[in-house]
Amino acid sequence: MDPRPDSSLTEPLCELRGVSHDFTQPNGAPLPVLRDIHLQVRPNEVVCLLGPSGCGKSTILRILAGLIRPSRGEVLAHGQPLTGLNPGVAIVFQSFALYPWMTVIQNVEVVLQAAGLPRAAVHERAAHAVRIVGLNGFEAAYPRELSGGMKQRVGMARAFSLDPELLFMDEPFSQVDALTAESLRAEVLDLWAAKHRRSSSILMVSHDIKEVVYMADRIVVLGAHPGVVRAVVENTLPRPRDYRSPELLRMVDRLHDTITGHELPDAPAPSAPRPAESPASSMEPLPTVSTSQVVGLLEYLGARGGSEDVFRMATDTAQEFGKALNVVKAAEMLEWVDTPKRTVVLAPIARDFLDADVPGRKALWRRQVLRLGIFRQLQSVLEQQPRKALRREQVLELIVLHMPFEDYERIFDTLVRWGRFGDVWAYDEELETLSLQ
Numbered sequence: 001m002d003p004r005p006d007s008s009l010t011e012p013l014c015e016l017r018g019v020s021h022d023f024t025q026p027n028g029a030p031l032p033v034l035r036d037i038h039l040q041v042r043p044n045e046v047v048c049l050l051g052p053s054g055c056g057k058s059t060i061l062r063i064l065a066g067l068i069r070p071s072r073g074e075v076l077a078h079g080q081p082l083t084g085l086n087p088g089v090a091i092v093f094q095s096f097a098l099y100p101w102m103t104v105i106q107n108v109e110v111v112l113q114a115a116g117l118p119r120a121a122v123h124e125r126a127a128h129a130v131r132i133v134g135l136n137g138f139e140a141a142y143p144r145e146l147s148g149g150m151k152q153r154v155g156m157a158r159a160f161s162l163d164p165e166l167l168f169m170d171e172p173f174s175q176v177d178a179l180t181a182e183s184l185r186a187e188v189l190d191l192w193a194a195k196h197r198r199s200s201s202i203l204m205v206s207h208d209i210k211e212v213v214y215m216a217d218r219i220v221v222l223g224a225h226p227g228v229v230r231a232v233v234e235n236t237l238p239r240p241r242d243y244r245s246p247e248l249l250r251m252v253d254r255l256h257d258t259i260t261g262h263e264l265p266d267a268p269a270p271s272a273p274r275p276a277e278s279p280a281s282s283m284e285p286l287p288t289v290s291t292s293q294v295v296g297l298l299e300y301l302g303a304r305g306g307s308e309d310v311f312r313m314a315t316d317t318a319q320e321f322g323k324a325l326n327v328v329k330a331a332e333m334l335e336w337v338d339t340p341k342r343t344v345v346l347a348p349i350a351r352d353f354l355d356a357d358v359p360g361r362k363a364l365w366r367r368q369v370l371r372l373g374i375f376r377q378l379q380s381v382l383e384q385q386p387r388k389a390l391r392r393e394q395v396l397e398l399i400v401l402h403m404p405f406e407d408y409e410r411i412f413d414t415l416v417r418w419g420r421f422g423d424v425w426a427y428d429e430e431l432e433t434l435s436l437q
């Protein structure tokens with residue numbers, strides 16, 4: 001390798017400056033996914049993007065790789081505007097992305113051939129990469145003969161064989177079991193450290209807080225709708241790190257507090273009570289959470305005397321933290337729970353709900369959903385219809401009109417599910433019609 005100029009020690013390898021991105025929805029309306037993102041990946045660091053599902057983590061990765069051009073803002077590689085693919089990047093995907101008809105070694109060789117390497121180098125590099133990820137002996141095996149962990153090793157071999165300056169990993173360990181994930185993380189860091197002789201960095205996407213604290217030097221916490229950077233946390237814990245060390249667990253706790261503080265902000269002071277009902281003219285986006293998830297949360301809290309720490313709750317119910325937060329947010333929106341600091345507390349109405357029989361629960365559920373503007377507004381539109389019914393597209397139009405930037409199909413699904421449970425309306429799947437009960 002050529003020696004790099006000194007500026008390579010400090011100059012970011014890649015960078016986003018004020019990047020915003022909108023995808024286009026099927027009806028042509030823009031779906032804002034990222035807003036004003038500033039992000040640098042500097043030499044010799046591991047940066048992790050942490051955030052709830054849908055906050056645009058993969059989109060950031062794809063923009064920096066040059067696979068997507070953002071709607072606004074600048075993308076730089078070594079200080080120069082990026083046009084086309086970023087040649088320094090290799091990506092490890094969550095879904096392995098292996099060709100089933102090719103053997104392990106062929107799956108690695110194919111990316112080296114695509115990179116234009118001479119034939120002899122292709123074989124030599126692929127064989128080396130397969131060896132360093134611990135797959136020697138499996139060169140001639142097909143993906144169907146491999147476990148999830150081994151498939152991901154092939155993905156890693158592919159990326160490492162390219163000797164990239166930037167290794168991008170998109171939730172690389174989410175499809176393998178917990179123990180395999182632990183050892184793969186350590187192996188990636190070892191391989192990366194060996195490569196560290198020259199400037200080289202990792203950018204990884206994850207929803208797993210422990211994983212990012214184990215891996216990252218810098219953690220970029222993102223919020224959703226649209227994706228924004230909420231906080232950047234420097235992680236100076238010495239390496240090698242131990243998942244069970246008190247320092248690592250403290251850092252995990254700190255991150256939980258950071259995320260919870262942003263995602264579940266504490267209620268306003270009693271002197272500024274929030275209105276009991278949202279104005280009838282307003283419509284609020286609904287989270288993609290089912291009624292059974294909300295009821296499950298209430299029952300869980302009921303069984304624990306009415307309150308629990310939100311992190312503990314996610315661990316107890318083996319849910320990913322972001323998903324657990326989403327359910328809590330839905331319950332809070334319906335005023336079933338309150339969330340002082342990190343604690344989720346049942347509201348008195350939720351205790352009545354838990355004590356009620358099925359018709360009683362439905363009546364209380366109906367009362368709570370009808371506190372939301374979107375339910376009241378749709379109910380009143382349905383009442384004005386001669387048959388007290390609307391076709392699906394008409395409801396979708398209504399949602400788009402009020403919330404042009406939201407994922408209207410998902411909101412529709414939640415609207416149907418929550419409304420059905422409270423007998424507010426019925427939905428005929430075949431006729432695709434929503435009607436008042």
Ligand SMILES: Nc1ncnc2c1ncn2[C@@H]1O[C@H](COP(=O)(O)OP(=O)(O)OP(=O)(O)O)[C@@H](O)[C@H]1O
Pocket residue numbers: 023024031033051052053054055056057058059060207407
């Ligand atoms: N090609 C596309 N066209 C339209 N919308 C898209 C496209 N790709 C992603 N989206 C939407 O953009 C948003 C962000 O997606 P992205 O995959 O970047 O999020 P993420 O944070 O990586 O999510 P996850 O953790 O669930 O993988 C989502 O609402 C997704 O549905």
